[in-house]
Amino acid sequence: MFVLITGGCKNGKSRIAEKILTAYDVPNMPRFYVATMEPFGSEAAEAIARHRKIREGKNFTTIEKYTDISEIKLPQDSGVLLECICNLCANEMFSANEKSPVPKIIRGIETLINYTEIFVAVTNQVGSDGVKYSPETMAYIKQMGLLNNRLAELADVVIEAVFGIPVLLKGDLPKCLC
Template structure:
């Protein structure tokens, strides 16, 4: 089952994702995509590690090339987050079609997992014009989020910590 959780910054997406997987009895894999650059990143990483503590997740730090991860069959996966993965592919690796590359990776990985949850952010809603490379990032994120939502069994928008089901139903 593929689930996409979207929403604004710091609105409870991670907590919702972890709650969905709380009853899963098999192996739980957390794919961490945030590179530990700077104090803000280190703070966010520490906060997420504390949130996951004691919940049975195995952490795989993979900042690019998620298609290369060797997942055990039948596991549950929480990929956090698509926005960091996109930035890493675009700006660290110079990938020319990052949305398609990430979609291919998700397709490969989700085929092995019993449950696969992707956390993403809503970007580009502010209507402000940015430099060209930022506008391309926003465009690529739109392509990625739309493709994942189309393929997903469940799409949830986190609104102030409340899961709003846009596609599929609560289990």
């Protein structure tokens, strides 16, 4: 099962994602949190600390991987929460110099899905803005759009978080959110 959560900044995507993975009831399923944010600067550190606090006591093992997620090795039938696609895409484009990172990221996601009972990925909507940015940023907005479309095709369930409210775009809403 692959669940994709999208939505704007600070709209409760992580909470919804964690709720789905926590409520997914398979006995002894190991739960992993794949963190893709490179801890640059104080704001990243704050975001990381906030997300760690939300995950406290939920028995997630954290794996930090900023690019090349296909290299992650997991036990079979794991539960995985990957957060987030927008950092992963930026890291592939700007740290790893991958101009069109969509195929590489999709291959990585498909590899991880093979290990999992449930895979939840958090992404972000970045293209609903009227301002023209630098060419690099416009390229990023394009790649994020293409990537999200492709991920939504692969996903069994797609949810848009709107101020904490899960809006179902594809599939069936997980019971824990009803």
